[in-house]
Amino acid sequence: MEALSVPSISLQNFSTLNNNLLFRNHQILSTIDKCSSSKQLKEVHARMLRTGLFFDPFSASKLFTASALSSFSTLDYARNLFDQIPQPNLYTWNTLIRAYASSSDPFQSFVIFLDLLDKCEDLPNKFTFPFVIKAASELKASRVGTAVHGMAIKLSFGMDLYILNSLVRFYGACGDLSMAERLFKGISCKDVVSWNSMISAFAQGNCPEDALELFLKMERENVMPNSVTMVGVLSACAKKLDLEFGRWVCSYIERKGIKVDLTLCNAMLDMYTKCGSVDDAQKLFDEMPERDVFSWTIMLDGYAKMGDYDAARLVFNAMPVKEIAAWNVLISAYEQNGKPKEALAIFNELQLSKIAKPDEVTLVSTLSACAQLGAIDLGGWIHVYIKREGIVLNCHLISSLVDMYAKCGSLEKALEVFYSVEERDVYVWSAMIAGLGMHGRGKAAIDLFFEMQEAKVKPNSVTFTNVLCACSHAGLVDEGRVFFHEMEPVYGVVPEMKHYACMVDILGRAGFLEEAMELINEMSTTPSASVWGALLGACSLHMNVELGELASDQLLKLEPRNHGAIVLLSNIYAKTGRWEKVSELRKLMRDTELKKEPGCSSIEANGNVHEFLVGDNTHPLSSNIYSKLEEIATKLKSVGYEPNKSHLLQLIEEDDLKEQALSLHSEKLAIAFGLVTLAPSQPIRVVKNLRICGDCHAFAKLVSRVYDRDILLRDRYRFHHFRDGHCSCMDYW
DNA sequence: TTAGGGTTAG
Known part of the structure; x- marks a missing residue:
């Protein structure tokens, strides 16, 4: 009996103790939600360790969630915390995957997911998949994402609405719009997120018409759009440069009483600037109750792209926070508008100010400016900087480096960079082919083209432009003819205007002027100025007055202010001794106030x-x-x-x-x-x-x-x- | 006992 009394007492004691514990636990746990700094969070962590509460998986998961998802805590601290939890439950694993999926390093989500499969006693559940798929979308990791999709089906989550919606976004992000659409159409109970995912997939996948059409279909099916829908629709308008429809969308938003949050406002700003109405954008910007770094950057980009650098500079100076993206907008606007010196000046200012740190986009634009100027010292310095800062050399940076070295005259360095990497996409190969071509190494460029086939990289339209240019510079007429005639049937790349211009150049330069003219006559579209320019150049080289006059006539019809055409034609007249024609052209140039572009050399x-x-x-x-x-x-x-x-x-x-x-x-x-x-x-x-x-x-x-x-x-x-x-x-x- | 998916700048 005694034996019974003891447990009864202790049971009672335990129960009291347990109640107290529960009460205290509840208190501690509720303080987690009230934390507003990482310091407070760390204090709770310490208390939980003292009381042993941290070793209760549920309580630990509470603390961990707060640290992983709060804005004030770092992911490193959360990861540290996770590693201290003796037996994290599935909820905790999911939260870690979720936190990484929306971090700057989504790849960690895959690593953790594999760890989960290995170490967690539960299988992934319907909450796990949307997070992993989100990471796959962020990384455009099509193979991993597809495998994860397969796994979700095996675990019979194939019909889960949340998972399907994430998959629509994932396939869209990977450029597989038909798969995204197939999944979307198969969703039996579509919600607004399903529609939003598909509309955004179209908008981002360069199919803005499909995005707008789907939005109208959504209207017809009486699905109420929300602000996220409208962001996608406006993004489609911006891509289509359709200001009229964009304006209609803005009034639609007002009419339907859709909540206009900051993101939606920014999408409107972006639509206005992209569609060429910076005035509308400025008006909206002035009225906005709240602005973030996106709002400012969109305005800056709007002014910079239209070449109003003074206005852009005013916006830049007024920006409360100058993130690297803002610097990039300025640098790339200058670089892409043929103002490489100004681009380098901004880069210099960025370096001196130390406000922001150059990222990959900065370096790509700056390298391009160096390439335009032939500034190999600065270009080489950026190469060293990339190595020193441990910046990962992705294909974009590699092609920029190859291009910069080649254009600055150092073919050896370009080849060195090219062969130093293992991952080469079509742009890297094309840049190297162009480099060899511009240095007159036509045969080497062609060899590289075939090496590219062996590496199973499919050539695109850029590749063919570069290969044909290489043939042109080296006078490889037969090879040029073969490439030109094989590009569509063998490689599936339809010849565009620039390819015709290259081919006319190859033939014309080598003296096959009649064949070049035949090629122009065979074209199904109207020849562009560049095609006639190539023919005219060849006529000037071979002093063919008749074709030269024809080519310059056509060229001047398309570009009446093309002084190059007049100079070339006068060149032909001068070489063939037709001085009266030369005088006529000189008079024409004077009368129309056409001035020859002044020669300029930099070193x-x-x-x-x-x-x-x-x-x-x-x-x-x-x-x-x-x-x-x-x-x-x-x-x-x-x-x-x-x-x-x-x-x-x-x-x-x-x-x-x-x-x-x-x-x-x-x-x-x-x-x-x-x-x-x-x-x-x-x-x-x-x-x-x-x-x-x-x-x-x-x-x-x-x-x-x-x-x-x-x-x-x-x-x-x-x-x-x-x-x-x-x-x-x-x-x- | 906890939860998830869709949005904007270069």
Whole structure:
């Protein structure tokens, strides 16, 4: 009996104790929800460890959830906490996967998911899958996501609405719109999220028409859209550049009383700027009760894209928080509008200000600006920076580096980067093919094209443009014909205008002018200015007056202000001695106030880019440059150099004036500057905005021999590598 | 005993 009394007492005691514990537990647990800083959370954690409450899986999961999902706690701390939980339950595992899925490192969700399968006694449930699928969408990890989809079906969650909705988004994000649509159509009880997922999938997958159509269908089926729907619809309007429909959507939102939150406001701003009405955007922006970094960046982007850099700068200066995206907007706007120097100035400002840290987008845009300017020192510095900061070299960065090195004249470095990586997508291969092509290595470019086939990478339209360009620069006519004729039947790439222009260039340059004309006549679409330009260039090279007149007529019909066409035609007339025609064209240029684009050459020295215009004497070292030019002239004359005056296109009449004008061509100034400032071991790298003229070409060849210097000159079309009196273009350009 | 899916800038 005694034995009975003891347990009865202890049971009673235990029960009291348990009640107290429950009460205390409840108190501690309820404080978790009230935490508003990581410090408070850590205090609760400590108390739970002291009381042993942390070792109760449910209580631990409460604490963990707060740390994983709260805005004030870091994911690292949460992960640490998770690792301390002796036996995390499925709920806890799911929460960790969820937290990683919306973090900056969604890949961890996969790692944790595999860990769950290995270590958790429960199988994944219907809550697990949406989180894992979300991670797959973020990463566009189509194979992993598809496998996860299969697993969900096996565990008989194939019809769960939440999982299906996540899958629609996942397949959409991976670009498999037909699979997304198949799943969407198969959902028996679609809710508003199902519609939203499909509309966004269309909008983001470059099918804005389908997105808008689906929205109208949703209307017809009386499904009430919410603000998320409208964000997707506005994004489709922005993609379609459909301002009218966009405006209708904005009034629809008002009419239907759809709640306009900050995100929706931003989507409206974005639609207005993308559709070209920055005024509407500015009006809305001014009225917005609340703005976030997105709102500011959209406005900045709007002004920058339309080329209103002053307004963009005002927005930028007013931004309360200058995230890296804002810097990127400015840098890429300058870089893409042919203002690479301004782009580099912003990059410099970013470096000095240390407000934000360059990311991959910054580096891609900056590398492109370096490529445009031929700024190899800065480009190389960025390469070192990437390595130093441990930035992962993705395909985008690799193609930018390859492109930068190739365009700055260092084919070796471009090849080094290309062969140093294992993952190469079609753009990386295409960039390398272009690099070889512009350096006149046509055969190597073609070999690389076939190497790409062996690596099972499918060529696209860019690849073919680059391959054809490579053939053109190297005079590989037969190879060019084969590629052009095989691109559609063998590789499934339909020839576009630029491919026709390349092919006309290949044929024309090699003197097959009639064949080039036949090709133009066979075209099913109207030939563009670039096609006629290629023919005209070839006519100028081979002095074909008849076809030249035809080509320039067509070209001027399409682009009446194309001074290049007039210059080329006058070139043909001058070479064939039709002076009266030359005068007519000169008069036409005067009357229409058409000015020849001034020649401009740039050269990098000690990290600074120096620019020279024709006859420029504004450079601080101008007097040194001109004495150097005189010295060069004397030296070259002694080896038999005669200036070739025909390249002046008879725009200057007096012979001595001509000679003087020739010596003032910008590339000559840049080369002289290079000889003055660069160490004898350094190659002289010059970038010219126009095509190099025959006289400057002969000049550079001789300078390379007389001064024993490598000269790398990039003109509008290609590279000329001068060494020991020869050029890599073999005088075919 | 806890919960999930869809949205905007480069």
